[in-house]
Structures are given as C-alpha cells and as structure tokens.
Amino acid sequence: MSRRESSSGRSVPAAPRSGPKVVALGGGHGLAASLSALRHVTDNLTAVVTVADDGGSSGRLRREFGVLPPGDLRQALAALCGDDEWGRTWAEVLQHRFESDGPLAGHAVGNLLIVAMWQRLGAHVTGLDWVARLLGAQGRVLPMCDVPLEITAQVEGLDPNDPTAVRTLRGQSVVAATTGRVLSVALEPANPPACPEALAAIRAADGIVLGPGSWFTSVLVHLLVPELSAVLHEAKGTRVLTLNLAPQAGETRGFSPERHLEVLRAHAPDLRIDVVVAHDAFVADQPALAAAASALGAELVVADVARRDGSPRHDPERLAQVYAKVLGG
Structure with a gap:
C-alpha cells in the first residue's frame, strides 16, 4: 500500500483504491498519455511496461549493470504521480536529467533511483513498489518481463x-x-519470462488498455511475449486499443489508422479487441477503419482526444472521457 506523510510528519496509508481494475500496457510517452488519462477514471491502475529500450541513459545503465532498462518504467511512475505539490515535485525530479561534461551527463535521476533500489533490494517489482511508495504514485508499475529484451x-x-x-x-x-x-518485429530471447505480477494483474483486470505509443517497439512487443500474449487472449476484461494521433516518423511513417490495426492483427491474429479508440482528425476513411476494427472483433469509437496546442499528443481529460464510457469508470 502506498503511504504518504501527514502534516505531523508521520507516514500514513493512502486512501483505498476505487474504480475499475485497469491495466495499461505500453512504453514511453504513449503509455504516459494513457496513464494520465486513466488516473481520471480509476485509482485501481497498473502499468505493464516494455523493457526493450537500448538507447540513452537506459541503454547505458542496461549495458553497465545488466539491469532492465529503467527509462520507460520511470516515465510510467512519473505519470502516476499526484497533482499535488508532492506529486508534481517528485515527477519533475524523476524526469530531471544531469547536464555536465562528466559521466552523469544525460542520466535521468529517476533511472538512477530505480537501479539503486534494484541493487539494494535485489528484485525488480519490489524496487519499483518502493519507488512508487516514495512518490505516492496513484497506481502500480510493473515490467512486462523479468529480463531485458x-x-x-x-x-x-x-x-x-x-x-x-x-x-x-x-x-x-x-x-x-x-x-x-x-x-x-520479433524479440530476443523469443520466449522471455513474463513478470508474474503483470500476468496476475491482467487476469484480474476489468479493463485492459493497449496503446497509444510507438506501434512496433512499444505496443506490439507485448503481444510477442508468449505468456503475456496468452493471458491477453484469455482475459475477461474489456480490451481497449488506443490509436496514435498521427503516423510516427520512422517505424509507422505513412501508416493509415487501419494499417495500424492490420499490422497488429498480423502479429496476433487470434487476439480479440473490444474497442478501438481513434482521434477524429486522423480518420480519413471511417468505413475502412470500422471494417479493420470489426476484423479484430472491435467497436470503433471516434472522438476528439487531442490537445489544443497543435502537437500530436492526447489530451488526458478528453481521452479520460472516452475511457470512462468504454470502461465504466
């Protein structure tokens, strides 16, 4: 249970969790976007995070210490920090990167904190739970696998x-x-051990949210872990697939919304999706997208879920309204 410090300085239990049990899968900024929205829907939230990053600070720590890359896990924790002074401060500290000409240059404080907890406690999930307690995170963060991919x-x-x-x-x-x-895309090793706590969370979930995010490297990779894929196929919760607001430069350049769904179906042909959420301005051919969603067994929900600043980012409150309707929050 998360704990916070009262005005007297004593550590006190956080309020009991409420709302539907929701698991969000992904990585990086896409997962952070879905978590920021889902925090408006439920307090009973678990993030299951990809562990394949090999660049930047995460890649350096992975190579130096042989640990899981912490960067995507850090971003998920930051997204679950509260909106009060405590939460905002810790979110900023986690994301802070050192600027210098020395060996710490480019490292995020949160990455170092997470790796320190892993070394101190010797277990990925225990370390992440302790960091979440420190932050007062409104949810739990778990790696999708116990080994780096x-x-x-x-x-x-x-x-x-x-x-x-x-x-x-x-x-x-x-x-x-x-x-x-x-x-x-494929993973090496091809049959990595899934995180047991992540499997349990998906089995118990009322809702499962996949995407948005880098389609091949943050979203589809979850379907390539055999144990994780099996649980996603069997889960009783409502499966929601959230599309990006635009194609991503690089891996999905030029992709239509329906092409995103076709690629997912090619990687997991038997996976049933219940709801596909798409931004209205990204949908050029709604009948084609509805047909692609139907091929996955899904209802298509088209809505304005973008920020008003012109960036291709989801607005947490607008996306939350859609999630509340499809998840019953």
Whole structure:
C-alpha cells in the first residue's frame, strides 16, 4: 500500500483504491498519455511496461549493470504521480536529467533511483513498489518481463538500388528511427519470462488498455511475449486499443489508422479487441477503419482526444472521457 506523510510528519496509508481494475500496457510517452488519462477514471491502475529500450541513459545503465532498462518504467511512475505539490515535485525530479561534461551527463535521476533500489533490494517489482511508495504514485508499475529484451525487425526500402530488399535491424533505438518500412518485429530471447505480477494483474483486470505509443517497439512487443500474449487472449476484461494521433516518423511513417490495426492483427491474429479508440482528425476513411476494427472483433469509437496546442499528443481529460464510457469508470 502506498503511504504518504501527514502534516505531523508521520507516514500514513493512502486512501483505498476505487474504480475499475485497469491495466495499461505500453512504453514511453504513449503509455504516459494513457496513464494520465486513466488516473481520471480509476485509482485501481497498473502499468505493464516494455523493457526493450537500448538507447540513452537506459541503454547505458542496461549495458553497465545488466539491469532492465529503467527509462520507460520511470516515465510510467512519473505519470502516476499526484497533482499535488508532492506529486508534481517528485515527477519533475524523476524526469530531471544531469547536464555536465562528466559521466552523469544525460542520466535521468529517476533511472538512477530505480537501479539503486534494484541493487539494494535485489528484485525488480519490489524496487519499483518502493519507488512508487516514495512518490505516492496513484497506481502500480510493473515490467512486462523479468529480463531485458532486444527487438529485431524486418525492414524493406533501405537499399536505394533494391527497394524491395529486406534487412534485419537490431535494437529498439535503431528500429524506432529507421527510414525503411517495418514489416514485422520479433524479440530476443523469443520466449522471455513474463513478470508474474503483470500476468496476475491482467487476469484480474476489468479493463485492459493497449496503446497509444510507438506501434512496433512499444505496443506490439507485448503481444510477442508468449505468456503475456496468452493471458491477453484469455482475459475477461474489456480490451481497449488506443490509436496514435498521427503516423510516427520512422517505424509507422505513412501508416493509415487501419494499417495500424492490420499490422497488429498480423502479429496476433487470434487476439480479440473490444474497442478501438481513434482521434477524429486522423480518420480519413471511417468505413475502412470500422471494417479493420470489426476484423479484430472491435467497436470503433471516434472522438476528439487531442490537445489544443497543435502537437500530436492526447489530451488526458478528453481521452479520460472516452475511457470512462468504454470502461465504466
């Protein structure tokens, strides 16, 4: 149970959780967007986070200490911080990056804190739970696997002399930035151990939210972990797939909304989705998207869920209104 400090300085239990049990899967900014919205719907929230990042501060810590890459986990924790002074301050501290000419340059404070807890306590989930308690996080953050993963991708269009030639790219940071067309992704190891607590959370969930986020490297990778995929197929909760607001430069450049669904179906042909959420301005052909959603077993919900600043980011309150309707929050 999360604990907070009272005005007398004593640690006190947080309020009991309320609302539907919801699990959100993904990574990076996309998962942070769904968590920020879901916090308006329920206090009973669990994030299941990809562990394939190999770039930046996360990649350096992964290589140096052999740990899970902490960056996506850190962003999820920051998204679950409260809106009070305590929560806002800790969210800013977690995301703060050192600027210097020394070895700490570029490292995020939250990454170092998470790795320190792992070294001190010797367990990924226990360490994350302790960090969440410190922050007063309004939910739980879990890795999708207990080992760091490597993403490989089949990509065409990288050879100007042979545009149909297919090459294998390795590493999340390389795949995410490719100028070619991603055809498929896979994980190494191919049968990694899923986090038991993540499996249990999905089994018990009233609602399961997948996406938005980097489609191949943050969303689809969850479907490539055999144990995780099996639980997602069998889960009783409402499965909600949230599309991005626009194609992502790199791995989904030029993708239509329906192409996103077709790619997901190719990677998990038997997975049933209940609801597909799409931003109205991104839907050029609603009948085509509705047909692609129907092929997954899903109802299509089209709504204005974008921020008003012109950026391709979800507005937490607008997205929360949609989640509340489809999840019963």
